[in-house]
Amino acid sequence: MFTKAITRKPCRALIDGISTAMFGEGTPIYEDAIAQHAKYVETLESLGLEVTVLEGDERYPDSCFVEDPAVVVPEFAVITNSPRESRNGEKYEILPTIKEFWPEDRIFYIEAPGTMEGGDVMLVGKHFYVGQYERTNAEGARQFNEIVTQFGYTSSTVPVTEGLHLKDFVINLENNNLLVSPVMDAQPAFKDFNRYVIDPDELYAINSMYINGTVLVPQGYPKTLKLIQDLGYPTLPVDTNEFRKIDGSLTCLSLRF
Secondary structure, three states, X not given: OOOEEEXXXXXXXXXXXXXXXXXXXXXXXHHHXXXXXHHHHHHHHHOOOEEEEEOOOOOOOOOOOOOOOEEEEOOEEEEOEOOOHHHHOHHHHHHHHHHHHOOHHHEEEOOOOOOEOHHHEEEEOOEEEEEEOOOOOXXXXXXXXXXXXXXXXXXXXXXXXXXXXXXXXXXXXXXXXXXXXXXXXXOHHXXXXXXXXXXXXXXXXXXXEXXXXXXXXXXXXXXXXXXXXXXXXXXXXXXXXXXXXXXXXXXXXXXXX
């Protein structure tokens, strides 16, 4: 059960955010991004979360994607270490807010040469699946495992062979259900789950978000929406189109705990 979330408003520098154009091309429109972010926050609040909304930070174009500089669960928080220079400073800006919710002895840090971004970390029960590729390396995953096992969690690595982050291509809907790409469907790590392969033209919708029994689904992906509804989940479509242009999606926009 989630009770709290941390988000950060988009900044005007959003137009310079990192993009692979994997999910679509175009330059984000700042005013539309602000409106979509406000609706996102409103949706989280409607599901019972108390949301802390941080102001945009013009120094960091991607800073609205607060999931990447930290990984949080009720027991502890991990400040990550992005390998991208344009993003690494975000960890220092999120830290004061993290300290409002966790004491110093429950805040841990991924240190160089370890690298990690939170978009590569997927929690299922008490086990973390850690995507290993460009943003999260083996040393980062090793340090993360040392941290989480202190609190009764476990972790394992999964190769990320497409896109930027693990959770772009596999997402946990709880109840042993995963949304996956064809590549992640073939991953031995996920063989014991109910896996639902998303159509190639709706891959962006894999990054749907389970919140307290309801699944938020990116707006505009009817096949994925129907699939999730057919599984019995209440759903809420959420427009993230401006964030999609720079590879951002639903889970990227908040830290939930």
